[in-house]
Amino acid sequence: MTRLDVDPTETSEAPPACDGPRSLLLEAREVPLGGVRGMTVHRSLPQRELPMVGAWCFLDRFGPQVTTMRVEPHPHIGLQTVTWPFTGETRHRDALGSDVVIKRGQLNIMTSGAGISHSEYSVGDGPVATDALQLWVALPESRRHGARDFERHVDLPVLELDDGAAAMVVVGELAGIRSPATMYTPIVGAEVFLPAGSRVRLPLEPAWEYAVVGVDGAPLVHASDAPTPVGENALLYLGLGRDDVEIETETDATVFLLGGEPFESDIVMWWNFVGRDHDEIVAAREAWEAGTERFGHVVTHGDERIPAPPMPTVRLTQRRRRS
Numbered sequence: 001m002t003r004l005d006v007d008p009t010e011t012s013e014a015p016p017a018c019d020g021p022r023s024l025l026l027e028a029r030e031v032p033l034g035g036v037r038g039m040t041v042h043r044s045l046p047q048r049e050l051p052m053v054g055a056w057c058f059l060d061r062f063g064p065q066v067t068t069m070r071v072e073p074h075p076h077i078g079l080q081t082v083t084w085p086f087t088g089e090t091r092h093r094d095a096l097g098s099d100v101v102i103k104r105g106q107l108n109i110m111t112s113g114a115g116i117s118h119s120e121y122s123v124g125d126g127p128v129a130t131d132a133l134q135l136w137v138a139l140p141e142s143r144r145h146g147a148r149d150f151e152r153h154v155d156l157p158v159l160e161l162d163d164g165a166a167a168m169v170v171v172g173e174l175a176g177i178r179s180p181a182t183m184y185t186p187i188v189g190a191e192v193f194l195p196a197g198s199r200v201r202l203p204l205e206p207a208w209e210y211a212v213v214g215v216d217g218a219p220l221v222h223a224s225d226a227p228t229p230v231g232e233n234a235l236l237y238l239g240l241g242r243d244d245v246e247i248e249t250e251t252d253a254t255v256f257l258l259g260g261e262p263f264e265s266d267i268v269m270w271w272n273f274v275g276r277d278h279d280e281i282v283a284a285r286e287a288w289e290a291g292t293e294r295f296g297h298v299v300t301h302g303d304e305r306i307p308a309p310p311m312p313t314v315r316l317t318q319r320r321r322r323s
Helices: 278-289
Strands: 021-026 029-034 039-045 056-061 065-067 070-076 079-087 090-094 099-102 107-111 116-122 128-138 149-153 158-160 166-174 187-194 199-203 209-216 220-222 235-239 244-248 253-260 268-270 273-275
Touching (some): 056 253, 079 090, 079 187, 090 107, 099 107, 107 116, 107 166, 166 199, 187 244, 268 278
Antiparallel strands (some): 021 235, 029 039, 039 056, 056 128, 065 128, 070 116, 079 128, 090 099, 090 116, 107 149, 158 166, 166 187, 199 244, 209 253, 220 244, 268 273
């Protein structure tokens, strides 16, 4: 997914990093993408109070809605895209020659390395029901200048929990259960289903930071003195230093667990690029606008592409996690 919006608040400096448990509830903001798609997404990351959770640096939910998705070729650097659908089918094409359709229970993960371009279309001639998460993972120094890559996984492991609950491990590792997806930092992304009337303990790694994102239902998360309701698209940041977290629900509910080791670097994120400083972002933008080979050519597409927005009039600064 590309961004047609560029939020200037994401370039501002933030206070020092988290050093312990937290219970910070953040509501997603609606972002109208406009254009031929006429789509609206709910953005949970980044936020002014929370730029990252581990290496996770971006989270949009595009749906549930009935729309025609036509995301023309656009570039990425320094990140992995993680596409996790709930409803509908999406066709992914990229500069590696990938041309696949993804649907519920399947994972697309694309690694940009130094540069890649791709497109995403909903399947069908007209508006269709669409609902999915689009997440980005910042790449560490050891991988962000490397080759582009793409993986598709249709068989993901499940961690069985108490009271009939279960966690599908989409990427990374949870309680010793590991996804086959290739990741480059210690991380987890898991969809957790909780049946009505259940109370579940999710095991956590104390050295990692975590967040719980509401997908469906209104579960209560026991992360402080009083349980916190986490509604659809809300994000509850849990901080570091927890062995586990308990979640209960009166009705069927689904959450998405984000977690990972605090990221090794502060990042600069602008448009579809994740870098380390302003000049690196400028160079990537200029390469895309000039049509260089850095980003390749998306298979079966012609000259259509999404142009980069203009750079801001101020220098981009690194984003740090708030305490």
